[in-house]
Amino acid sequence: MSKALLLRGGRVVTMDAARRIVDADVLIESGRIKKISQTVRQSNRPTVIDCSGLVILPGLVQAHVHLCQTLFRGLADDLSLEAWLAQRIWPLEAAHTDASVHASAMLGAAELLLGGTTAILDMETVRHTSAAFEALESIGIRATAGKCLMDAPPPANPPGLRESTDAALTESADLCERWHGAAGGRLRYCFAPRFAPSCTGPLLRAVSDLAEHSGATIHTHAAETPLELDTVKRETGHDEIAYLDSVGISGPRAALAHCVWVDKDAIARLARQATNVVHCPSSNLKLGSGIAPIPEMLAAGCHVAIGADGAPCNNRLDAFEEMRLAALIQKPRLGSDALPAAQVLELATLGGARALGLGTEIGSIEVGKCADLIALDLAGPHAQPEDADLISRIVYSARAADVRHVIVDGKIVVRDGELKTADLAQIRKTANAEIRRLRRSVGL
Numbered sequence: 001m002s003k004a005l006l007l008r009g010g011r012v013v014t015m016d017a018a019r020r021i022v023d024a025d026v027l028i029e030s031g032r033i034k035k036i037s038q039t040v041r042q043s044n045r046p047t048v049i050d051c052s053g054l055v056i057l058p059g060l061v062q063a064h065v066h067l068c069q070t071l072f073r074g075l076a077d078d079l080s081l082e083a084w085l086a087q088r089i090w091p092l093e094a095a096h097t098d099a100s101v102h103a104s105a106m107l108g109a110a111e112l113l114l115g116g117t118t119a120i121l122d123m124e125t126v127r128h129t130s131a132a133f134e135a136l137e138s139i140g141i142r143a144t145a146g147k148c149l150m151d152a153p154p155p156a157n158p159p160g161l162r163e164s165t166d167a168a169l170t171e172s173a174d175l176c177e178r179w180h181g182a183a184g185g186r187l188r189y190c191f192a193p194r195f196a197p198s199c200t201g202p203l204l205r206a207v208s209d210l211a212e213h214s215g216a217t218i219h220t221h222a223a224e225t226p227l228e229l230d231t232v233k234r235e236t237g238h239d240e241i242a243y244l245d246s247v248g249i250s251g252p253r254a255a256l257a258h259c260v261w262v263d264k265d266a267i268a269r270l271a272r273q274a275t276n277v278v279h280c281p282s283s284n285l286k287l288g289s290g291i292a293p294i295p296e297m298l299a300a301g302c303h304v305a306i307g308a309d310g311a312p313c314n315n316r317l318d319a320f321e322e323m324r325l326a327a328l329i330q331k332p333r334l335g336s337d338a339l340p341a342a343q344v345l346e347l348a349t350l351g352g353a354r355a356l357g358l359g360t361e362i363g364s365i366e367v368g369k370c371a372d373l374i375a376l377d378l379a380g381p382h383a384q385p386e387d388a389d390l391i392s393r394i395v396y397s398a399r400a401a402d403v404r405h406v407i408v409d410g411k412i413v414v415r416d417g418e419l420k421t422a423d424l425a426q427i428r429k430t431a432n433a434e435i436r437r438l439r440r441s442v443g444l
């Protein structure tokens with residue numbers, strides 16, 4: 001059992017049902033939030049972190065990332081999704097080894113934790129998924145991750161990544177058995193079909209059954225580009241969201257990244273099924289994919305989370321950047337009152353928690369929930385003056401570099417802006433060595 005922790009003297013943005021913001025101490029015991037009050041007595045001598053002058057938030061949740069791509073940052077700029085995949089990402093993913101997947105996950109998770117993201121939904125590559133889980137286990141982030149599934153015959157998938165349906169499903173089930181609920185429940189499994197054009201119908205149906213049976217999440221991409229929609233329509237005769245629904249890739253257990261190209265019918269279906277939509281504004285802009293109609297989806301009752309996607313299509317894994325951009329990109333289209341700051345903060349906390357199937361465990365600071373919290377220092381000139389609306393300062397002004405302390409599952413993973421669970425210099429050194437090796441092996 002971890003030692004009790006007391007966060008003393010911060011301003012706590014609870015994100016509870018009343019959206020209370022209170023000046024209070026937060027007591028953490030056995031990985032859970034035990035007390036939020038102005039008078040927490042130190043009965044069992046907790047470790048005290050002085051949070052006076054700091055803002056305490058629920059740890060931010062990114063419900064769509066690819067840690068296996070962190071090493072590819074800056075190697076696939078200024079390409080459309082299809083060229084980005086075929087020319088750079090797929091060859092590099094196919095060249096991965098256990099060591100490079102581990103290094104990529106460590107680099108990505110370090111960036112995420114230092115920037116206040118405490119929980120992720122991660123799509124790995126086709127092979128070496130256990131190496132990523134080992135990294136996630138050691139660095140201390142809360143993660144739901146899964147092996148990428150690509151079983152459709154060529155030319156849909158490159159030979160270096162394509163697997164048979166049976167092989168893909170068998171390894172997924174084995175990984176789920178090994179990792180779902182590992183590290184005291186901090187690690188969970190997701191079944192991760194890459195996207196509809198990469199997968200056969202039988203695989204998608206089997207994924208739906210496996211997820212139902214195991215309680216794991218389903219994590220995929222959907223409706224990212226018009227070309228993707230056309231491909232699915234040609235091959236299945238259905239609109240993509242309707243097709244995914246017909247094979248069981250829908251509902252509260254499923255998280256669909258992007259959903260940029262969704263019409264009224266698709267939006268109504270996503271809302272009706274309570275399927276999670278994961279908005280990735282930086283990625284959608286950088287790949288030129290479009291602007292997802294998030295306000296329309298929220299108005300229809302859709303469940304929405306946010307994510308940075310992979311490092312090569314962003315190129316940061318910064319939840320603050322995604323929040324700010326999520327708000328800003330809607331305004332030219334719908335007016336300056338579209339997607340206000342308070343709503344965006346919900347997407348990055350409660351929405352993410354729900355997309356990970358952890359709505360009752362994380363996403364807000366409430367007694368009994370898991371102790372995933374961050375402390376922000378908003379004293380920098382870019383986030384002043386201090387009497388301005390606090391939520392506005394968090395969403396529009398704050399930056400990843402403002403994160404001072406990060407606690408995941410009751411353990412300190414970042415203190416005073418320094419990663420405590422791994423050696424950052426070593427992570428950097430290993431990452432650079434591994435990407436040099438991968439580049440040589442694919443001739444890039």
Ligand SMILES: [Zn+2]
Binds near residue numbers: 064257309
């Ligand atoms: Zn993605």
